[in-house]
Amino acid sequence: MTWKTAQELNNDHFVLERSLNTPANFKAIAQVKGNGTTRLPSNYQFLDPQAKGRLAYYRLVQVDTDGKTEPSRAIAVDNRTLRPLNAFPNPVSAQLTIELPDRDLSSVHLRVLNTIGQIVHEDKAYAPVNGNVQLQMGNLPVGVYRVVITHPTEKYGLTIIKK
Numbered sequence: 748m749t750w751k752t753a754q755e756l757n758n759d760h761f762v763l764e765r766s767l768n769t770p771a772n773f774k775a776i777a778q779v780k781g782n783g784t785t786r787l788p789s790n791y792q793f794l795d796p797q798a799k800g801r802l803a804y805y806r807l808v809q810v811d812t813d814g815k816t817e818p819s820r821a822i823a824v825d826n827r828t829l830r831p832l833n834a835f836p837n838p839v840s841a842q843l844t845i846e847l848p849d850r851d852l853s854s855v856h857l858r859v860l861n862t863i864g865q866i867v868h869e870d871k872a873y874a875p876v877n878g879n880v881q882l883q884m885g886n887l888p889v890g891v892y893r894v895v896i897t898h899p900t901e902k903y904g905l906t907i908i909k910k
Contacts, residue, residue: 748805749792749862749890755785762808763793770804770821781809792891794908798824822863824893830903832896838908843882845894845905850878852898857882860893867892884909 748763758781764773776797782789795803807819834845847855852875859868859882867887873880880896887909896903 748795749790750807751791752782752789754787755782755789757784757812758782759810759812761791762810763795764806764808765795765798766804766821767798768802770823773804773806773821775808783812790889792889792908794891794906799906824862830901832894832903832905834894834905834907837905838910839884840910841883841885843884843894843907845880845882845896847875847878847880847896847903849898849901850875852878854898855880856897858895858897859887860895862891862893 750761752758760781761779762775763777763779765776766773776795777793779791779793795805797803802823802825804821804823806821809817809819830848832845832847834843837843854872854874857868857870857873857880858866861867868882882894884892884907889909892907892909894905894907
Protein backbone atom coordinates (compact mmCIF):
# COMPACT_ATOMS: atom_id res chain seq x y z
CA MET A 748 0.00 0.00 0.00
CA THR A 749 1.21 3.50 -0.75
CA TRP A 750 -0.29 6.82 0.21
CA LYS A 751 0.67 10.45 0.10
CA THR A 752 -0.19 13.51 2.15
CA ALA A 753 -0.12 17.05 0.76
CA GLN A 754 0.76 18.45 4.19
CA GLU A 755 0.46 17.34 7.81
CA LEU A 756 -0.58 19.00 11.07
CA ASN A 757 0.26 17.21 14.35
CA ASN A 758 0.33 13.83 12.58
CA ASP A 759 1.69 11.25 15.02
CA HIS A 760 1.13 8.10 12.97
CA PHE A 761 -1.09 6.09 10.64
CA VAL A 762 -2.70 2.75 11.45
CA LEU A 763 -3.21 0.54 8.39
CA GLU A 764 -6.22 -1.72 8.79
CA ARG A 765 -7.18 -4.75 6.71
CA SER A 766 -10.26 -6.91 6.36
CA LEU A 767 -10.13 -10.10 4.30
CA ASN A 768 -12.95 -10.99 1.87
CA THR A 769 -15.43 -8.40 3.21
CA PRO A 770 -15.29 -4.65 3.89
CA ALA A 771 -16.12 -5.18 7.59
CA ASN A 772 -14.24 -6.25 10.72
CA PHE A 773 -11.10 -4.27 10.01
CA LYS A 774 -8.04 -5.18 12.08
CA ALA A 775 -4.87 -3.13 12.51
CA ILE A 776 -1.91 -4.71 10.68
CA ALA A 777 0.68 -1.93 10.78
CA GLN A 778 1.56 1.38 12.36
CA VAL A 779 3.54 3.88 10.30
CA LYS A 780 5.12 6.95 11.91
CA GLY A 781 3.83 10.30 10.64
CA ASN A 782 5.87 13.43 9.97
CA GLY A 783 4.36 15.65 12.68
CA THR A 784 3.73 19.05 11.16
CA THR A 785 4.97 19.81 7.65
CA ARG A 786 3.82 21.82 4.65
CA LEU A 787 5.66 19.44 2.32
CA PRO A 788 4.15 16.34 0.67
CA SER A 789 5.00 13.04 2.37
CA ASN A 790 5.00 9.55 0.84
CA TYR A 791 4.28 6.38 2.82
CA GLN A 792 4.19 2.67 2.01
CA PHE A 793 3.62 -0.75 3.54
CA LEU A 794 3.77 -4.17 1.85
CA ASP A 795 1.23 -6.70 3.12
CA PRO A 796 2.50 -10.26 2.55
CA GLN A 797 -0.72 -11.77 3.97
CA ALA A 798 -2.84 -10.46 1.07
CA LYS A 799 -1.28 -12.69 -1.60
CA GLY A 800 -3.98 -14.71 -3.36
CA ARG A 801 -6.82 -13.06 -1.42
CA LEU A 802 -9.37 -10.30 -1.63
CA ALA A 803 -8.36 -7.67 0.90
CA TYR A 804 -9.92 -4.38 1.97
CA TYR A 805 -7.77 -1.64 3.47
CA ARG A 806 -8.26 1.65 5.21
CA LEU A 807 -5.99 4.11 6.97
CA VAL A 808 -6.61 5.73 10.31
CA GLN A 809 -4.60 8.92 10.78
CA VAL A 810 -3.79 9.58 14.46
CA ASP A 811 -2.86 13.07 15.70
CA THR A 812 -0.45 13.77 18.54
CA ASP A 813 -3.47 14.46 20.80
CA GLY A 814 -5.02 11.06 19.97
CA LYS A 815 -7.71 12.38 17.59
CA THR A 816 -8.32 9.94 14.72
CA GLU A 817 -9.56 10.27 11.15
CA PRO A 818 -10.31 7.09 9.14
CA SER A 819 -10.06 6.99 5.34
CA ARG A 820 -12.49 5.32 2.98
CA ALA A 821 -11.89 1.62 2.38
CA ILE A 822 -10.34 0.33 -0.85
CA ALA A 823 -10.39 -3.22 -2.26
CA VAL A 824 -7.38 -5.09 -3.65
CA ASP A 825 -8.22 -8.36 -5.44
CA ASN A 826 -5.27 -10.76 -5.58
CA ARG A 827 -7.30 -13.97 -6.05
CA THR A 828 -7.46 -14.54 -9.78
CA LEU A 829 -3.92 -13.94 -10.94
CA ARG A 830 -1.30 -16.64 -11.41
CA PRO A 831 2.04 -15.64 -9.90
CA LEU A 832 5.04 -14.47 -11.88
CA ASN A 833 8.76 -14.27 -11.17
CA ALA A 834 10.39 -10.87 -11.51
CA PHE A 835 13.71 -9.32 -10.63
CA PRO A 836 14.97 -7.14 -9.13
CA ASN A 837 12.17 -6.48 -6.67
CA PRO A 838 12.37 -3.81 -5.27
CA VAL A 839 13.22 -2.17 -8.59
CA SER A 840 14.60 1.25 -9.42
CA ALA A 841 14.89 1.22 -13.22
CA GLN A 842 14.27 -1.96 -15.29
CA LEU A 843 12.20 -4.93 -14.14
CA THR A 844 12.54 -8.33 -15.85
CA ILE A 845 9.45 -10.54 -15.67
CA GLU A 846 9.74 -14.22 -16.56
CA LEU A 847 6.61 -15.59 -18.24
CA PRO A 848 5.70 -19.25 -17.58
CA ASP A 849 4.88 -19.75 -21.28
CA ARG A 850 8.05 -18.72 -23.11
CA ASP A 851 6.39 -19.08 -26.54
CA LEU A 852 3.91 -16.21 -26.16
CA SER A 853 4.19 -13.77 -29.05
CA SER A 854 2.01 -11.00 -27.58
CA VAL A 855 0.55 -10.11 -24.17
CA HIS A 856 -1.52 -7.30 -22.69
CA LEU A 857 0.60 -5.59 -20.03
CA ARG A 858 -0.77 -3.23 -17.36
CA VAL A 859 0.82 -1.57 -14.34
CA LEU A 860 -1.61 -0.34 -11.69
CA ASN A 861 -1.05 1.86 -8.67
CA THR A 862 -2.54 1.07 -5.26
CA ILE A 863 -5.86 2.73 -6.06
CA GLY A 864 -6.27 0.70 -9.23
CA GLN A 865 -5.35 3.38 -11.77
CA ILE A 866 -3.47 2.18 -14.84
CA VAL A 867 -0.11 3.99 -14.86
CA HIS A 868 1.33 2.05 -17.82
CA GLU A 869 -0.31 -0.09 -20.48
CA ASP A 870 0.80 -1.94 -23.62
CA LYS A 871 -1.99 -3.92 -25.31
CA ALA A 872 0.36 -5.81 -27.64
CA TYR A 873 3.68 -6.24 -25.84
CA ALA A 874 6.00 -8.73 -27.59
CA PRO A 875 8.03 -10.73 -25.02
CA VAL A 876 11.61 -11.62 -25.94
CA ASN A 877 12.63 -15.19 -25.06
CA GLY A 878 9.68 -15.40 -22.66
CA ASN A 879 10.67 -12.27 -20.76
CA VAL A 880 9.06 -8.87 -20.33
CA GLN A 881 11.39 -5.91 -19.83
CA LEU A 882 9.49 -3.17 -18.00
CA GLN A 883 10.96 0.31 -17.57
CA MET A 884 10.04 1.55 -14.08
CA GLY A 885 12.38 4.54 -13.78
CA ASN A 886 9.68 7.10 -14.62
CA LEU A 887 7.23 5.91 -11.92
CA PRO A 888 7.16 7.39 -8.42
CA VAL A 889 8.37 5.36 -5.45
CA GLY A 890 5.61 3.02 -4.27
CA VAL A 891 3.90 -0.34 -4.61
CA TYR A 892 2.49 -1.40 -7.97
CA ARG A 893 0.55 -4.34 -9.38
CA VAL A 894 1.67 -5.74 -12.76
CA VAL A 895 -1.05 -7.64 -14.63
CA ILE A 896 -0.23 -9.59 -17.79
CA THR A 897 -2.99 -11.26 -19.80
CA HIS A 898 -3.35 -13.25 -22.98
CA PRO A 899 -6.40 -15.20 -24.22
CA THR A 900 -6.07 -18.18 -21.87
CA GLU A 901 -4.22 -16.91 -18.76
CA LYS A 902 -3.96 -13.96 -16.42
CA TYR A 903 -0.80 -13.34 -14.39
CA GLY A 904 0.07 -10.82 -11.74
CA LEU A 905 2.65 -9.72 -9.26
CA THR A 906 3.23 -6.94 -6.79
CA ILE A 907 6.39 -4.90 -7.11
CA ILE A 908 8.02 -2.19 -5.07
CA LYS A 909 9.49 0.80 -6.91
CA LYS A 910 12.35 2.27 -4.90
